[in-house]
Structure formats: structure tokens, C-alpha cells
Amino acid sequence: MKHSSSPQSATSIPRAPRDDAHARMTKYFIMMSVRVGCFVLMVVITPYGWHTGILAVGAILLPYIAVVVANVGSDSRPVRAVPPGREIEASAPPADAPEPESVIRITETKPESQSRPAPETPDAPRQGDA
Incomplete structure (x- = not known):
């Protein structure tokens, strides 16, 4: 059995792997789109000059940088749990306190008897027939 000395905090939970992968794929897609833009502009813009070298x-x-940035991922170091500022004690309302008007209470009770006749089938003979 696992025992923990302190409760977990929602602020210390790491990012979900699916969300981390989505963020990395988005970064990669944006960088590769910029690369395609550089390549297209390098070919289209004339006359060729110093700007062609920068685009080249x-x-x-950019492919190398995009792969490195996409593989780094998010910071996966465990974060120390943040303790709550104060604890709230649970308490029941007094028995003589009136119930607030905005609260709707629904209760179900089981019926006394549920004696329904069985459904008739077309092939079964009826009691009046014979």
C-alpha cells in the first residue's frame, strides 16, 4: 500500500502527454511552414542578391532547428506541490435553519406495488375465447 506524506495538488500535475505532443507538433508545423516560405521566396524574388542568401x-x-525544438518538449521536471492557503472545515447546517429558496430537492419513493398484467401475445389464446 502506498502512503503519501502530503496530499497532491492540482497545480503540480505535469502537462498531459497528448497536450505536450500537440504543442510540439504545432511548433514543428509552424517552423516548417516558414521554411517552405523561405524556399519559395528564395526562388521567386528576383534579382538575386543578399536576401536570397538569407532565405537560403x-x-x-530551419528543418534542423524545428526538429530540435519539437523534440525538447515541455519542462517535465516535477514541480513542488503548492499547499492551499487555508483549509475550510466542513460543517452541517443547523437543524432549525430554513432551507434556501434556490435549492430544489428531489426525492424518489418506490411504489408500493407494481402489479401490471403481462402483455398479451397475438398467438396466445384469450381467456374469453374457446
Whole structure:
């Protein structure tokens, strides 16, 4: 049996793997879109000059940078739990206290008897027939 010395806090829970993967794929997609833009602009813009070299460097280096950034992921170090500022004690309302008007109470009671006749089938003979 596992015993914990302190309760867990919702603020110390790491990001879900699905959300982390989605964030990394989004970063990769954006960087690769910029790379495609660099490549297209490198070919389309004329006359060729210093800007063509910058776009070429971007088209060549961005795949490497995109893979590195996508594989880093989020900071997965465990975070220390944050204790609550104060604890609230649970208490029942006094027995003679009136019930608030905004509260609706629904109660169910089991019926005394549920004696329903069995449904008739078309092939079964009826009591009056014979």
C-alpha cells in the first residue's frame, strides 16, 4: 500500500502527454511552414542578391532547428506541490435553519406495488375465447 506524506495538488500535475505532443507538433508545423516560405521566396524574388542568401540559409537550417525544438518538449521536471492557503472545515447546517429558496430537492419513493398484467401475445389464446 502506498502512503503519501502530503496530499497532491492540482497545480503540480505535469502537462498531459497528448497536450505536450500537440504543442510540439504545432511548433514543428509552424517552423516548417516558414521554411517552405523561405524556399519559395528564395526562388521567386528576383534579382538575386543578399536576401536570397538569407532565405537560403533559413530554408537549409530551419528543418534542423524545428526538429530540435519539437523534440525538447515541455519542462517535465516535477514541480513542488503548492499547499492551499487555508483549509475550510466542513460543517452541517443547523437543524432549525430554513432551507434556501434556490435549492430544489428531489426525492424518489418506490411504489408500493407494481402489479401490471403481462402483455398479451397475438398467438396466445384469450381467456374469453374457446
